[in-house]
Amino acid sequence: MTSMPWSFVYGPDGVGRFLRRARRARGWTQAQFADRMGIDRTTVGSLERTGNVRLATALDAASFLGLDVVLVPRGATVRVEPLATNLSPQNPKDS
Numbered sequence: 001m002t003s004m005p006w007s008f009v010y011g012p013d014g015v016g017r018f019l020r021r022a023r024r025a026r027g028w029t030q031a032q033f034a035d036r037m038g039i040d041r042t043t044v045g046s047l048e049r050t051g052n053v054r055l056a057t058a059l060d061a062a063s064f065l066g067l068d069v070v071l072v073p074r075g076a077t078v079r080v081e082p083l084a085t086n087l088s089p090q091n092p093k094d095s
Contacts, residue, residue, distance in 0.1 A: 004021065004022055004025055004067070006080045011051065012050060012051025012052055012058075013049075013050055013051045014051070015047075015051045015058055015062075016047050016048045016049060016050060016051035016058075017048070019047060019048060019058070019061050019062060019065065019067075020048040022062075022065040022066075022067060023044075023048075023065060026065065030044045030045055030048070033061075033064075036064070037060065037061065037064055039057065043057065044061075047061060
């Protein structure tokens with residue numbers, strides 16, 4: 001999967017647009033994503049267009065797409081850093 005940039009998201013429709021980008025980055029159609037999640041395709045469509053679905057469904061979709069949802073107080077400073085992919089580098093001479 002391609003790395004997704006993080007983003008501030010405001011409102012349900014913003015959440016839906018961000019989840020659509022994450023789904024498309026995986027190369028999945030709405031139907032494929034719905035099948036994998038075990039929900040109806042129309043629910044995915046509603047989520048992506050308006051964000052007007054149950055909160056639990058939106059959070060499950062984000063988690064399924066490998067996203068974390070973070071609630072931050074307005075005015076707070078946010079710092080996002082990528083996770084280390086290899087915490088114990090190997091010495092090339094040891095290979």
